[in-house]
Every structure is written in C-alpha cells, then in structure tokens.
Amino acid sequence: MGSSVSHAAAPPPPPPSPSPSPSSVGLAAALPRKQDEKAEPEKVDWLNLPCPIPFEEIQREALMSLKPELFEGLRFDFTKGLNQRFSLSHSVFMGSMEVPSQASDTLKVPTAHYEFGANFLDPKLMLVGRVLTDGRLNARVKSDLTDNLTMKMNAQLTNEPHFSQGMFNFDYKGTDFRSQLQIGNNAFYGGNYIQSVSPHLSLGTEIFWLGHQRKSGIGFAARYNTDNMVATGQVASTGIVALSYVQKVSEKVSLASDFMYNHLTQDVTSSFGYDYILRQCRLRGRIDSNGAFAAFLEERLNMGVNFILSAEVDHRKKDYKFGFGMTVGE
C-alpha cells in the first residue's frame, strides 16, 4: 500500500536513447547494419543507469522463494482496516517456537501469544507497531525526509533489562547508486553502498563496526539480473560466502537455488526450491543439503481470507514441524 508507493518513487529506467553515447559502447556500433533488422541490441546509455536495489534486499528474490515463514502450530491473523492508511491487526499463535541452544539440537518451547498491532502507512511516513502479551514491542518507523533521503528506525523493546535492540538507518538514493548509514545500540555502526555498473549489473560493499566487542567487518556483493533471472554473490570478512540464483521459468513458476559457506565453522549449506504463484494459491517448496525439506502453501479461499499450511521435515534431526493457520484481511 503506502510503502509500495514510496518504492515506486524511484526513477524508472529510461529507454535506451538514440543520443550519441560514448563510442564503442553499444553493440549496435560494432555490428554491421544488416543485423539491425533482426534483433536490435539496445544501446546502453551509460550516463543514465537505473537505480539499483537496496543493499539489504540484494538477495530478495531468493529469500522470498526459499525462506518462507515456516511455523509450527496454529496461527491466526486478522487485519482490520479502519482507513486507507490506518489498520489494526490481531494475531494469535499457539505452538512451538524454536529457541537456538548451545547444543547441536534446538530447543522447542511451547508458546502461546496474542499480538496486537497498529499500522499507519502514508506515502511519506510509515509507522508499524506490534506488542505481545509478554510486553515485547516491535516498532518500525520509515520516513521520507526528502525525495532522496529516508530515515528508518527499527526497535525491539522488552521488559527485561539489556535485551532491547534498536537501529537507525539513513538511506540516500542517487540516480544510479544508493548509500546507507546504520547506527545501532551496543555501539554498532555500519554503512553500505551499492552502485549500478551496467543496466544489469550492480556492485556493492558494506562495512560495520561493533563497539563493545571491537569487531569490524567488510563485505562485497554483486547482483546481475535480467528480465528472467537474478544471480547474486556476497562475500564478507566474517568468513561467509553466499551465492544465489533465481530463474523465472514462466509467469507462474520460478526456481531458486542458494549456496552458503561459512569459513570459520566450515559449514556448507545449499538449497534448491520452487515457487509457484497461481491464481488462487502460492506454493513454495524447498529441499536442503542437510536433508530437510519444507513446503509452504497459501491458498486464497475468498476475498481477503487465506488459508496457510506449513511443513518442514528433517529426518536426520528427527524434527517434524507442521502448522496451519488463517489470515483474514489484507
């Protein structure tokens, strides 16, 4: 709704202009004239490259296809719109949540909670707040200070002392680059920068510094996309290499694969998944190199009523998670 409008404010990629661009750039300059009739390769306007995807969303197609929000138990979400911009949401969850533990197997803790949320979505200001029955608050604020400068704030506040987290982001969007500055609690400072190098390729870099633990890191990322595929790669000084590839096979089907290597723990994970976006449902499935497979189905029963099924099976760890739920409202 409102948030998509601010994304649309990014300048659309201009059509390749016939104006004289620097020589020996476009393929049309090198090919003989006859081939112009068949398939005229577009001339690249190197001075007017499109604005790249924000750095943190560089793998968003792969994440959307391969990492749906799997859950175990019952989930019910109700969103009530009072206004075009203002809505309240009520959400009930009863089931097990995984708590990461030091041992190799994760702990499953049965939890039940009710979450109340309020959203205000304006093209220039977005406020999202969610509060749980145990007093935890998730707050997100996004405000467009000018056409190119955006401020975002993200906070998780708890009643227990020293467990709250907050982060401020300042984003600046240029014609063919984006830069971001992050300031978080525990003296976390980070920044990233991504630049369009060609109409299909963008390169980015990020750097962060943790004050309390005196750790710093630097990372590089690249994203190559055409109309039908997206390939990304990320390397970080924390020893992580992540590659992903998404291919859009047709309007309704896309296939995605993902590879992650952690040099410090010598851990390699690879996964392969599919994403079917059909008229009445969206089905995502994936299989992992750890032998786990998962599926997530969202079926549209009626206008605004969605039925959700989630399953994750890991025979090696003997972990079976099945969940079902309903989402009412937009």
Add this chain to the structure above:
Amino acid sequence: MASKASLKGKGKAGKGSKASEEGSSAAKCVKEWSTWAMKKAKVITHYGFIPLIIVIGMNSEPKPQLYQLLSPV
C-alpha cells in the same frame, strides 16, 4: 585497593590531575545524562508508541469512528 592506589596517585600528581579530572567528569556528566535520557526514551517508546500510532491514525482523513477501533467488523 584500587581506590587507595588512585588516592596515592592523586596526591603525587597534584594540580595536573585536577584539570584532567574536571575534563573527565564533564565527559562523565554527559555520559550519565545521555544514559538517563536513553532510559527515559526507551520507557516512553515502550508505552507510548502504539498509542501514538492510534492517535495519528484516528486523526487521518477520512476520520474513522471510535467504535471501529473495538468492533471486529
């Protein structure tokens, strides 16, 4: 232990340490005030963020009615 050693050090250094002590206490003051401000800000945000969204939302156009906040329809 540590406090006795620091008292000894203060006695020996004399005037020089007083100047640095004032400088460091100003920095300490700033740090204390900013910690106090952050704690208050955290409590205010914790209790006031969702009411703030509701107030902003109820005042946006077109104004929703009050009963719509509570009724499930």
